Amino acid sequence: xxxxxxxxxxxxxxxxxxxxxxxxxxxxxxxxxxxxxxxxxxxxxxxxxxxxxxxxxxxxxxxxxxxxxxxxxxxxxxxxxxxxxxxxxxxxxxxxxxxxxxxxxxxxxxxxxxxxxxxxxxxxxxxxxxxxxxxxxxxxxxxxxxxxxxxxxxxxxxxxxxxxxxxxxxxxxxxxxxxxxxxxxxxxxxxxxxxxxxxxxxxxxxxxxxxxxxxxxxxxxxxxxxxxxxxxxxxxxxxxxx
Numbered sequence: 001x002x003x004x005x006x007x008x009x010x011x012x013x014x015x016x017x018x019x020x021x022x023x024x025x026x027x028x029x030x031x032x033x034x035x036x037x038x039x040x041x042x043x044x045x046x047x048x049x050x051x052x053x054x055x056x057x058x059x060x061x062x063x064x065x066x067x068x069x070x071x072x073x074x075x076x077x078x079x080x081x082x083x084x085x086x087x088x089x090x091x092x093x094x095x096x097x098x099x100x101x102x103x104x105x106x107x108x109x110x111x112x113x114x115x116x117x118x119x120x121x122x123x124x125x126x127x128x129x130x131x132x133x134x135x136x137x138x139x140x141x142x143x144x145x146x147x148x149x150x151x152x153x154x155x156x157x158x159x160x161x162x163x164x165x166x167x168x169x170x171x172x173x174x175x176x177x178x179x180x181x182x183x184x185x186x187x188x189x190x191x192x193x194x195x196x197x198x199x200x201x202x203x204x205x206x207x208x209x210x211x212x213x214x215x216x217x218x219x220x221x222x223x224x225x226x227x228x229x230x231x232x233x234x235x236x237x238x239x240x241x242x
Contacts, residue, residue: 001136001176002048003071003188013150014068014091018059024153025091026064027102032087035076035182036062042134042178043069063087072174072186077106079129079183085109086182092150092189094143094169095221136176143169143222144231148191155223163234166194198238208235 006014017025028036040054040062049069057065067074067089076087084105090098101109131137144166145152146159159166170190177183197203211232219228 001046001174002186003172005069006071010071010150011068017091017151018064018068018089022060022064024097024099026059026061026089027098028061028063028087029103032076032078033062035078035179036066036087038179038182039063039074039076039184040066061087061089064089067091070186072188075185075187077183077185078181079177080181083129083183090187092187094145094152094171094189095155095223097153131175131177133177133179136174138172138174140173141171143171144194144227145169145191150189155221156227159223159227159230163230164195166231168192168194168197194234197235204235204238208232208239211235 037054040049043049043066044051044054049066053065053069054062059065059068063074063076073090073092074088075085075090077083078086082105084103085101086103088098088102144159144163146156146161146166148167168191170192172186172188172190174186175183176186197207211228214222214228219225222228
């Protein structure tokens with residue numbers, strides 16, 4: 001379910017943001033306290049934290065303490081009726097700000113990319129409301145960034161470096177219902193230099209195929225048409241030179 005404990009750099013990153021930028025990292029609704037305690041108890045049962053950690057958090061919100069003990073960012077969804085985000089600790093966002101999403105439904109969270117909600121919204125809704133308890137579901141997404149910085153509240157538009165200096169940023173995401181009323185959405189970020197794709201023809205073909213299916217909403221969310229065209233041209237140049 002979780003990606004393990006945070007390494008030194010990631011642990012330092014989380015602690016720095018929680019210390020210096022708490023409101024842009026952690027948001028909770030008052031009614032989420034029960035969900036936070038339920039999640040903490042599961043993490044105790046899994047051996048991820050101790051009862052002492054649960055009872056003696058150093059942060060204003062329990063979910064912040066829980067996020068310090070796993071590599072993942074944590075988002076708690078209330079699943080009764082219309083699922084909505086009730087608590088989160090997100091230290092590595094890619095083009096979104098938790099302050100703008102807290103309290104929103106899944107459909108509203110995806111609203112900036114209307115076609116994304118149309119493509120996957122119903123599937124996510126089913127997982128949040130109907131999947132078996134304590135059975136995680138996993139997926140990965142990807143973005144292109146000009147650096148390995150973990151916190152990007154807004155798209156870099158345009159990127160100020162050529163594509164051979166970009167990084168693929170992939171997010172391992174899981175959704176797991178841990179009670180009848182709540183589910184946890186986790187995010188763990190990984191990076192790889194885009195130029196490495198030159199060594200993998202199959203991966204280049206997969207990326208080209210994915211790019212060819214982008215619609216206007218996805219191109220905008222990705223960072224704009226210029227960034228999209230730069231990436232397409234770069235991948236084509238690798239194919240032509242191979």
